[in-house]
Amino acid sequence: MKVTVQFYSWFKELAQSSVQELEISKGSTVGDLLEQVYGQYPKLREVKKSTLIAVGVEYASLEQELHEGDEISFFPPVQGG
């Protein structure tokens, strides 16, 4: 199934992209997707501890199951204000 992956802030540079579609297997979790993304962009793995993940407009856990068409966002710690 297809999902959309978005990167924000300096994660865009690490991924050399701000948005892309990925094909993942049915039943994949956020954690499974993260491993797939790390395979493609090894630099992102180095900042794993500083990585926040959202599905749609909510923060997501690694165990959360994904569905067709989900938008998953990866970004560094937020700094509003």
Next chain:
Amino acid sequence: MKVTVQFYSWFKELAQSSVQELEISKGSTVGDLLEQVYGQYPKLREVKKSTLIAVGVEYASLEQELHEGDEISFFPPVQGG
């Protein structure tokens, strides 16, 4: 010696006056003056616990010694804001 006594807020009603001169004996303290004022305005004694006292622009203790020309102010708890 002469001092000036001022009343503020609803103490003006209790003393039926906002300002007056009083003759006190040399060496009198704030506490001595207070007793003299209570003799003159017994209603003020009833609100003794709610009474704040200043000499000039500073809060004063009962033990503070007074001097010729001092301005002593009696008032209820403050309520700015």
Next chain:
Amino acid sequence: MRQELSITTEIIDETTLNHSRRLSAGMGAVVQFLGVVRELEGERAISAIDYEAFVPMARHQFGKIFDEIDSRWSVESIRLVHRIGRVPVNEPSLWVEVIAPHRGEAFEACQYLIHEMKKRVPIWKRIIEL
């Protein structure tokens, strides 16, 4: 630390106060507080509050509080306006502004100022009933 204090019978003019704000390039936080006369004092409906001040002592006590803030926090500027005389319901009686490098110290200093004012500064209310 810059200090500006006004105890006045005039209406508090926020627009003019905001236009006269000065902020150096190291400052990151402006906290403002507006105290407004409420329609209820306890259970009673009121139309206004008459504020009375012992002005020379009020100015002196505000000055002491400002100096305490200056010694405790890194604050660039404090401005305070207290309206006295009759203030109708829904109009401000108090305007305070604190400018500091960071928000923590600006919030703390602003709250300290109001808290100490309510304990020490000789200003009193008289309720004007409806």
Next chain:
Amino acid sequence: MRQELSITTEIIDETTLNHSRRLSAGMGAVVQFLGVVRELEGERAISAIDYEAFVPMARHQFGKIFDEIDSRWSVESIRLVHRIGRVPVNEPSLWVEVIAPHRGEAFEACQYLIHEMKKRVPIWKRIIEL
């Protein structure tokens, strides 16, 4: 509780925001906070900050924080403007206003809002050096 949220590339217009304030007669406290871009980020002199937001998620997360405030404090109105895009040194990036019956709840709610924003709302800075 009234809520107004704006995430905008426009300059924050305090005068217009203050003129559009609505305050019911039971309200006694207005707390405002202005976050301003400082000339130093750590040790580095900067000229501006570029703010980037994931806007739909930022709006959603602000909404959740507003709802938390509504359930914890008696607050009549929250208004928040976050400027994004390039914000030069000495200009505000954030404007917040909280209106409540009493100052305690207005200060607490305002500080909670900013604190939670900095933890959860997806907005990021990019330093523009001098």
